[in-house]
Amino acid sequence: MAEVQDPPAATPTTLEAPEASESSTALALAPVTDEKTIITTNAEGKRVKKIIRRKRRPAPPQVDPATFKIDNKPPPTGTIFNIWYNKWSGGDREDAALSKTAAPSRCIVSKHSGYTRADSTPGSYFCLFFARGLCPKGFECQYLHRLPSVTDIFPSNVDCFGRDKFSDYRDDMGGVGSFQRQNRTLYIGRIHVTDDIEEIVARHAAEWGEIERVRVLTARGVGFVTYVNESNAQFAKEAMAHQALDNGEVLNVRWATADPNPLAQKREARRIEEQAAEAIRKALPAAYVAEIEGRDPEQKKRRKIEGSFGLQGYEAPDDVWAAKEKAEWEYAKLGAPEQNLMIEGRQQEQEYEQVEDAQVQAPAGILSGSTLAALKGYKAAAAPKQPPTQQGGGLLVGYDSDDSD
Known part of the structure; x- marks a missing residue:
């Protein structure tokens, strides 16, 4: 599992030139055009801007498919072959002369690069055999045949060829590398x-x-x-x-x-x-980045005014300002609940203001101001009148005693 890419098993029938096989599915790909801008000076001394667009050619095969051999294993120098590190172990020490063997081929970017099937698939990896100068597929390859650029970004656990990285480097610092x-x-x-x-x-x-x-x-x-x-x-x-x-x-x-x-x-x-x-x-949004970096004077002035929170000479730190903006954003997202909370809070404030006014205006006495404010709206109900008795009138009407005297 040293390499993710499959060995290029090329067939001579699919390696014809694009002009000779018009029905090939590879021709369905839209060739990528290279655009180059050149500014020159004409005979009159004026600067002229020229845009040169060139159609990228298809990637040619780097080796002859008939002579291509698939041999990923190095010469045996031990008893056990480690598929993770692509090397032999368990035997004598590796012969230093084996690593001094010259490569059978070389990648020439100006000659071998071109568009392939991978150009129509975003996120495609680069061809490992193209980098070594050994790819026989040409424009039929499922990987990219060009140099990486700054816009080619891959996950940290794989390299540009799609091979898995390891936690540590090899002892000889070879191989794919480490993701740490x-x-x-x-x-x-x-x-x-x-x-x-x-x-x-x-x-x-x-x-x-x-x-x-x-x-x-x-x-x-x-x-x-x-x-x-x-x-x-x-x-x-x-x-x-x-x-x-x-x-x-x-x-x-x-x-x-x-x-x-x-x-x-x-x-x-x-x-x-x-x-x-x-x-x-x-x-992040461009306006927010400009405000943070201080490139927008109006936003910077607004933050200086609103960030004081009514305290003279106080400037809120970034975490407080971020919490304030987050709360405003959440309230704006809720919409109607925010208005209800504002109405309820205003009603409570008005009730508290009425009670405080009553306490201030009430004269000093036994009862508190809040009690007097509550008694202002109270009306005492009249007691029901009892019917008069049928006995004689006078002050002692209805008086009785057990004593006859």
Whole structure:
């Protein structure tokens, strides 16, 4: 399971030129056109803008399908073949001479690149055999036959060829790599030392993408190449393996270990933060980003006024301001419930104001102001009159006693 891509089993009948097979399904693909803008000066001295559009040609086969052989396993140097690391184990130590065998083919981007079936499928991976110069399918391939660009972004657990990464690097820093660190630096060994060694390494490494930094140790014959995009580093590792520069050497290309230089570590951490910040900027609205970064003076002035919350000289921090805006957004989303809450709250405020006014206007006495305010609307009901008695009148009417005296 060292590689996700299936070996290219090509058939000669499907590898005809596009002009010779007009009914081929590959021709149903819309060829991608390259657009190039050139600004020149005409005879009158005026600047003229020219737009050149060129139709991309289909990807040609890199090798002859009749002579193509599928052999993914390296020469046996042990008793057990590890499918995860694509190497033999359990035997003697690997022969160093086996890794010095030159690659049978080489990818030439200007000659072999072109559109394939994968160009019509978003999120397609790159062809591993195209990077090694071994793909016999041409425009019938299900993977991309071109160089990676900055817009080609893949999950962190796979590389640009669709192969699964591992938690740790191999002992020899080869293989697919690790998903725990974003590695854009390649170690290139066995370089023939010359006076212009740094220029040679930079020229050959630039074939596979934009380079950020090149460092060559002349005394040891090794170099370190850092690419701007991680996908270009993954592509270059496969494309430069066992290749030669200008003096017939066989390169040893591996992943570079972490730079122990504190300045380099800070630079890499800053670059990752900037990349994350750029991703956040693209996810948030442009007006909100401009307000946060202080590029919108009106929004900045509004925040300074409203962020004081009525307190002179107070400026609310970002978390408080974010909580305020979130609450306003939730209230605006609710709509009608917010208005009901406002009406109920206003009624309660009016009742409290009436009670407070009654307490203030009430004179001092035994009863409190709230009691007097409650008694203002109270009306005492008259007691029912009892009918008069039929006995004699007088003050002692109805008087009786057991004593006869």
